[in-house]
Amino acid sequence: MSDLDQFINALQLCIKSEISSITQAGNDNDAVITFDSEVKDDTGLEIFEKLIPGHWNEKQDAYSMSGISINFDFELITQFLLLTRLKADNMLKLAELDSRYQPYVDQIFGKQHSRSSEEIQKIDQASRKIFEKAKHKTLTMRQLAELTGLTPMTLNNFKSGKDIKLSNLMKLCKAVGIKIKMES
Amino acid sequence: MPLSQNIPSSILKAIQSGIKLPLATKNYPSRGQTAVQELYQTSKGKFFRKKSSIQNHQHCQINPKNGTLAEREYWAYMLAQKIGLNVPRLWLADQFTTVQVWLDYPDARTFATSQGKMELQADNVYNCALFDWLTGQIDRHDANYLYNYVDRKVILVDSAHSFLKYSGSIPDYLKYFEIGFSKELAKPITTLLHKTLKGLTEEKLNKLVPLKEHNEKIALKRRLEQTSEARCIQDIIDLYRG
Numbered sequence: 001m002s003d004l005d006q007f008i009n010a011l012q013l014c015i016k017s018e019i020s021s022i023t024q025a026g027n028d029n030d031a032v033i034t035f036d037s038e039v040k041d042d043t044g045l046e047i048f049e050k051l052i053p054g055h056w057n058e059k060q061d062a063y064s065m066s067g068i069s070i071n072f073d074f075e076l077i078t079q080f081l082l083l084t085r086l087k088a089d090n091m092l093k094l095a096e097l098d099s100r101y102q103p104y105v106d107q108i109f110g111k112q113h114s115r116s117s118e119e120i121q122k123i124d125q126a127s128r129k130i131f132e133k134a135k136h137k138t139l140t141m142r143q144l145a146e147l148t149g150l151t152p153m154t155l156n157n158f159k160s161g162k163d164i165k166l167s168n169l170m171k172l173c174k175a176v177g178i179k180i181k182m183e184s
Numbered sequence: 185m186p187l188s189q190n191i192p193s194s195i196l197k198a199i200q201s202g203i204k205l206p207l208a209t210k211n212y213p214s215r216g217q218t219a220v221q222e223l224y225q226t227s228k229g230k231f232f233r234k235k236s237s238i239q240n241h242q243h244c245q246i247n248p249k250n251g252t253l254a255e256r257e258y259w260a261y262m263l264a265q266k267i268g269l270n271v272p273r274l275w276l277a278d279q280f281t282t283v284q285v286w287l288d289y290p291d292a293r294t295f296a297t298s299q300g301k302m303e304l305q306a307d308n309v310y311n312c313a314l315f316d317w318l319t320g321q322i323d324r325h326d327a328n329y330l331y332n333y334v335d336r337k338v339i340l341v342d343s344a345h346s347f348l349k350y351s352g353s354i355p356d357y358l359k360y361f362e363i364g365f366s367k368e369l370a371k372p373i374t375t376l377l378h379k380t381l382k383g384l385t386e387e388k389l390n391k392l393v394p395l396k397e398h399n400e401k402i403a404l405k406r407r408l409e410q411t412s413e414a415r416c417i418q419d420i421i422d423l424y425r426g
Contacts, residue, residue, distance in 0.1 A: 009206040013288075016225055018203040036203075079298050083333075085288035093334045098299060137335070146374060147307060174305075177335055 003074045010081035015044035033063045047086045050108045080104055124161040131159055133176040147175040191275045191283055195228060202226030223286060230286035250397040254282045257344035259393040260319050266392055267380045269315050271340055293326040303336045306368045309361045311377040312338050313420040318411045320403060322352025329357055349399040354424045362421060369418040382412045
């Protein structure tokens with residue numbers, strides 16, 4: 001299977017519209033992805049357009065991309081598609097884990113939104129952030145207590161904005177998937 | 185494409201009007217073995233249909249009369265639901281066919297090949313290992329579990345090779361954890377799943393997993409007792425190592 005075929009297969013996993021073919025032109029430097037029918041309401045494709053800018057034909061069933069062999073690393077983009085399926089959480093996390101993907105995330109979300117870091121200065125801010133994340137992950141207080149080994153009282157105190165030991169804060173962050181970063 | 189009435193009609197309709205997606209087979213030689221494997225993109229998300237043949241059962245030395253691969257996968261799913269293990273929704277379409285929700289996470293092989301180390305969480309690995317030991321899973325290689333790298337969790341998929349009378353080799357993620365997270369192996373872990381398992385009676389278990397073969401029933405009962413006693417990940421590794 002060629003790199004381009006693998007790329008198309010990976011792309012198809014990320015979008016709703018059915019790809020019928022991909023053709024290359026201009027010394028393999030340009031490519032056109034053709035779809036089975038007019039493309040509409042496809043969030044995956046909207047994200048893809050930001051990743052690889054191109055233009056649609058009038059019928060909205062063919063997407064042309066120029067300068068692909070010069071401007072794009074297809075192997076890396078294919079990996080990006082396979083690993084993230086163009087899901088927002090996946091993309092942001094992957095860029096955090098592997099900086100090679102950061103330019104793609106910057107391109108899709110814009111530089112100002114691409115990193116989800118937040119400066120926490122007060123206890124109640126930290127508390128709010130952690131319990132919001134726990135809620136998002138549908139973790140109950142009981143489950144949070146079991147995951148961290150902290151008592152319900154410690155959790156409730158922290159939830160109401162009272163101080164917490166750093167080691168306990170680290171346990172909580174780990175349980176809900178928040179990374180603490182110190183900068184000097 | 186015959187599909188059973190066991191599947192909700194809305195899902196069935198979505199699949200029938202969905203599009204078939206390419207399924208990666210490069211580096212997945214075992215994917216060619218199952219008779220039918222189809223991935224559908226639908227208005228209700230992605231669904232994976234898998235049908236095994238009599239030859240598949242012969243290859244795995246499983247007598248379909250004692251429970252087909254599809255039935256075993258369905259029983260494993262029902263058990264996972266009961267004990268609170270997060271696995272993709274699965275329906276038994278007919279005796280040889282399952283349909284399941286396809287999650288948009290890479291399998292461990294894809295992730296590890298591309299990115300190297302997987303960050304794992306002890307409680308999640310412990311829960312998965314308890315489940316795999318209990319179900320006597322013999323086929324937990326690196327393409328049979330997904331890696332949710334956002335939440336750093338293993339998600340078990342393709343649990344068809346289960347409830348046999350003999351035990352399998354150590355699941356891939358457990359070997360990985362043993363090497364990469366050795367300090368956490370002996371740490372006692374308490375999870376809701378383990379508590380639920382301890383409260384599971386033989387009668388309830390037999391309802392969820394209606395095995396027909398006597399030796400398979402005995403093996404399942406023994407494994408339930410063993411999982412109840414496991415206190416840490418090392419305990420489960422020791423079970424595998426006999």
